[in-house]
Amino acid sequence: MKIAILGGGQLARMLVLEGHRLGISCHVFCHDLKEPAAQVTPHVTLISSKPPYFDANSLSQIKTCDDLTFESEFFDATSLSHELKGLEISIFPSLINLQRLQNRKSQKEILDQFKIPTSKWLPVNSIKEAESALIYFKKMVLKKSFGGYDGNGTFVIQNLRDLSSLSTSLFQKTSSLTSSSLQSNPPFIAEAFVPFKRELAITLARTKSGQMEVFPLVQTFQKNNRCNWVQGPVTHLKLNSLIKKIKQMLSSIEYVGTMSFELFDTGDDLIVNETAPRVHNSAHYSQNALTMSQFGLHLLCATSNSPLPKPSLVCSQFLMLNLIGKKITSNAKAPLPPEGFLHWYGKQNEKPGRKMGHLNFISQKRDPLLLKKGLKIRTKIGY
Amino acid sequence: MKIAILGGGQLARMLVLEGHRLGISCHVFCHDLKEPAAQVTPHVTLISSKPPYFDANSLSQIKTCDDLTFESEFFDATSLSHELKGLEISIFPSLINLQRLQNRKSQKEILDQFKIPTSKWLPVNSIKEAESALIYFKKMVLKKSFGGYDGNGTFVIQNLRDLSSLSTSLFQKTSSLTSSSLQSNPPFIAEAFVPFKRELAITLARTKSGQMEVFPLVQTFQKNNRCNWVQGPVTHLKLNSLIKKIKQMLSSIEYVGTMSFELFDTGDDLIVNETAPRVHNSAHYSQNALTMSQFGLHLLCATSNSPLPKPSLVCSQFLMLNLIGKKITSNAKAPLPPEGFLHWYGKQNEKPGRKMGHLNFISQKRDPLLLKKGLKIRTKIGY
Numbered sequence: 001m002k003i004a005i006l007g008g009g010q011l012a013r014m015l016v017l018e019g020h021r022l023g024i025s026c027h028v029f030c031h032d033l034k035e036p037a038a039q040v041t042p043h044v045t046l047i048s049s050k051p052p053y054f055d056a057n058s059l060s061q062i063k064t065c066d067d068l069t070f071e072s073e074f075f076d077a078t079s080l081s082h083e084l085k086g087l088e089i090s091i092f093p094s095l096i097n098l099q100r101l102q103n104r105k106s107q108k109e110i111l112d113q114f115k116i117p118t119s120k121w122l123p124v125n126s127i128k129e130a131e132s133a134l135i136y137f138k139k140m141v142l143k144k145s146f147g148g149y150d151g152n153g154t155f156v157i158q159n160l161r162d163l164s165s166l167s168t169s170l171f172q173k174t175s176s177l178t179s180s181s182l183q184s185n186p187p188f189i190a191e192a193f194v195p196f197k198r199e200l201a202i203t204l205a206r207t208k209s210g211q212m213e214v215f216p217l218v219q220t221f222q223k224n225n226r227c228n229w230v231q232g233p234v235t236h237l238k239l240n241s242l243i244k245k246i247k248q249m250l251s252s253i254e255y256v257g258t259m260s261f262e263l264f265d266t267g268d269d270l271i272v273n274e275t276a277p278r279v280h281n282s283a284h285y286s287q288n289a290l291t292m293s294q295f296g297l298h299l300l301c302a303t304s305n306s307p308l309p310k311p312s313l314v315c316s317q318f319l320m321l322n323l324i325g326k327k328i329t330s331n332a333k334a335p336l337p338p339e340g341f342l343h344w345y346g347k348q349n350e351k352p353g354r355k356m357g358h359l360n361f362i363s364q365k366r367d368p369l370l371l372k373k374g375l376k377i378r379t380k381i382g383y
Numbered sequence: 384m385k386i387a388i389l390g391g392g393q394l395a396r397m398l399v400l401e402g403h404r405l406g407i408s409c410h411v412f413c414h415d416l417k418e419p420a421a422q423v424t425p426h427v428t429l430i431s432s433k434p435p436y437f438d439a440n441s442l443s444q445i446k447t448c449d450d451l452t453f454e455s456e457f458f459d460a461t462s463l464s465h466e467l468k469g470l471e472i473s474i475f476p477s478l479i480n481l482q483r484l485q486n487r488k489s490q491k492e493i494l495d496q497f498k499i500p501t502s503k504w505l506p507v508n509s510i511k512e513a514e515s516a517l518i519y520f521k522k523m524v525l526k527k528s529f530g531g532y533d534g535n536g537t538f539v540i541q542n543l544r545d546l547s548s549l550s551t552s553l554f555q556k557t558s559s560l561t562s563s564s565l566q567s568n569p570p571f572i573a574e575a576f577v578p579f580k581r582e583l584a585i586t587l588a589r590t591k592s593g594q595m596e597v598f599p600l601v602q603t604f605q606k607n608n609r610c611n612w613v614q615g616p617v618t619h620l621k622l623n624s625l626i627k628k629i630k631q632m633l634s635s636i637e638y639v640g641t642m643s644f645e646l647f648d649t650g651d652d653l654i655v656n657e658t659a660p661r662v663h664n665s666a667h668y669s670q671n672a673l674t675m676s677q678f679g680l681h682l683l684c685a686t687s688n689s690p691l692p693k694p695s696l697v698c699s700q701f702l703m704l705n706l707i708g709k710k711i712t713s714n715a716k717a718p719l720p721p722e723g724f725l726h727w728y729g730k731q732n733e734k735p736g737r738k739m740g741h742l743n744f745i746s747q748k749r750d751p752l753l754l755k756k757g758l759k760i761r762t763k764i765g766y
Binding site for chain 2: 001013017020021022023024033038039040041042044291300306307309310314315316333334336337338339340341342343344345346357362364
């Protein structure tokens with residue numbers, strides 16, 4: 001049993017490392033041997049970073065794999081579908097689900113279809129439609145339909161000035177598209193701005209045979225649009241109702257793998273902001289706080305016919321701190337934190353804003369000072 | 384900073400994996416690309432399994448490393464000393480310490496030197512000396528001076544019949560040796576048999592700069608002369624006194640790295656049976672039960688000038704179960720235990736008695752049934 005992983009970043013690296021521990025063989029397909037995942041296995045094949053991804057050599061390599069998964073949702077599903085046609089390889093999540101969830105419009109549609117609470121939204125094809133959306137929503141979030149991440153391609157709009165300060169060039173590329181292609185794939189969606197008390201997240205997993213597991217609810221904190229820390233477990237009155245609906249969706253679309261949901265806690269309600277069909281930064285804590293990490297669980301979703309091991313907490317409280325680059329250096333070195341579990345990504349170049357690693361903490365007792373202590377240690381090691 | 388690891392078995396594999404997590408680059412030198420450690424890194428160089436270990440190619444590779452360590456104490460220190468002469472590489476533990484500790488006679492001498500409690504012993508060069516030792520000890524353990532492991536080369540002798548049933552060929556090889564070489568390196572030592580209540584073990588680590596850390600005391604259980612399970616933490620009245628003496632020894636010989644001590648608990652006393660100058664099966668629990676595993680700590684002993692992170696327990700109780708091969712198969716597959724942390728070694732061939740992986744359990748509360756539950760799960764997955 002061998003699993004192909006498309007992508008060579010830190011998520012792929014941590015999938016491979018859990019594969020090593022669990023005896024699940026992984027083969028990394030990425031476009032540079034210096035990428036984080038390429039450093040932790042002898043089984044690496046280079047592919048193109050743009051479609052078509054595969055050439056004759058990489059295609060012959062992927063034929064040796066039984067399953068294929070992704071570290072990012074932004075692979076071109078149409079191209080992959082053509083390139084891998086006729087191959088006996090089981091792809092998870094399926095290309096149909098990848099395509100549905102990688103696009104903000106179809107992602108919103110599927111959330112609406114399963115009555116999963118999410119903000120109101122409108123497709124936006126032009127500045128004019130953006131202006132109409134602003135009148136409708138009063139305050140809104142404009143999001144690129146495809147390829148946005150960590151706040152890239154996300155704009156909070158409060159008034160027409162905000163909108164006009166966004167370069168009109170954002171919309172220029174669309175002029176060559178036909179109206180039907182714009183309808184299915186508009187360049188942006190506008191969402192009603194949700195005033196929230198805090199941001200939360202949750203991760204679920206579903207196996208090929210339909211078994212589902214739910215990770216604990218966590219609080220996430222974003223700084224400069226990037227996940228800065230995660231702590232948990234937390235609770236919310238609406239959690240069970242939300243999980244029920246998400247499970248209905250996962251079953252109905254026959255989703256395979258882990259899937260994370262970024263949530264707004266408005267006090268009374270729990271609203272899905274976005275979802276990612278892959279392992280996710282908000283569940284990195286699982287490497288040390290649960291009996292089975294998201295990385296192990298994701299791989300096992302594909303390989304296993306036996307019941308999945310149940311991920312359960314090994315602690316009362318946990319904390320994950322991202323180590324985000326501050327300076328520019330071409331020779332980044334792993335720090336040595338006096339406490340906490342370091343997970344270093346092995347990126348040679350540090351850049352401001354770049355995720356270099358993360359630090360997990362677990363506590364056997366509820367400790368209201370855990371976050372404060374963790375942040376102090378992170379500062380001490382220069383992040 | 385790059386650490387060369389001599390050996391490619393499971394201990395090397397787990398060193399490499401902790402290196403990946405901590406951002407410590409390791410380079411494996413082993414004699415087969417199918418070995419456990421060679422599967423988890425692109426940085427592998429083949430060397431000979433017997434001295435001389437290095438050829439021109441592998442020597443040029445080891446020159447790119449800053450430090451060198453071992454997964455086994457049975458490398459030929461004299462040969463390595465010649466082969467690596469003139470290289471700017473820091474070897475830990477030092478070749479002098481490796482040599483002292485790999486040989487049962489010099490190991491006993493060093494334990495005696497630091498007044499570390501251990502059984503009485505005599506060098507044994509011939510059947511005749513073995514007979515004299517038996518008269519002296521009444522019941523004794525005959526151990527090969529060099530290369531014994533997992534009960535290989537260890538014989539419990541209660542009477543002359545036991546001794547004569549041991550092939551006299553055991554002693555034949557020595558006939559060509561001079562008496563002076565026999566004195567420094569006798570083929571066997573005889574130890575007084577120690578009636579013990581249970582077997583325990585403890586692991587310590589010492590950095591280049593002299594910082595020392597002590598892992599919890601654990602109980603170990605051997606079956607067919609192989610470590611079968613380990614649980615802890617346990618306590619013993621003589622523990623502090625023993626640790627004090629061991630620390631004196633580690634400081635005095637300027638030992639660098641982790642070192643494990645197999646102990647007999649006689650009730651009143653804690654007696655060192657054997658010691659191993661490397662990471663050790665009795666401390667595999669540390670991967671999940673401590674904030675820093677023996678593998679991470681061993682690597683950090685060499686690399687770090689900063690204070691070492693303090694390994695501390697993340698649970699109230701822990702258990703490690705070895706997964707020991709039962710059948711012969713050339714296509715071993717990782718099992719999927721419903722609970723516990725699996726650490727699989729990736730060996731293709733399963734053989735009776737071969738260590739294929741291990742399973743760690745941790746418990747937040749003291750659980751008298753943990754061992755029973757764990758053994759049930761191990762049986763369920765076929766080990």
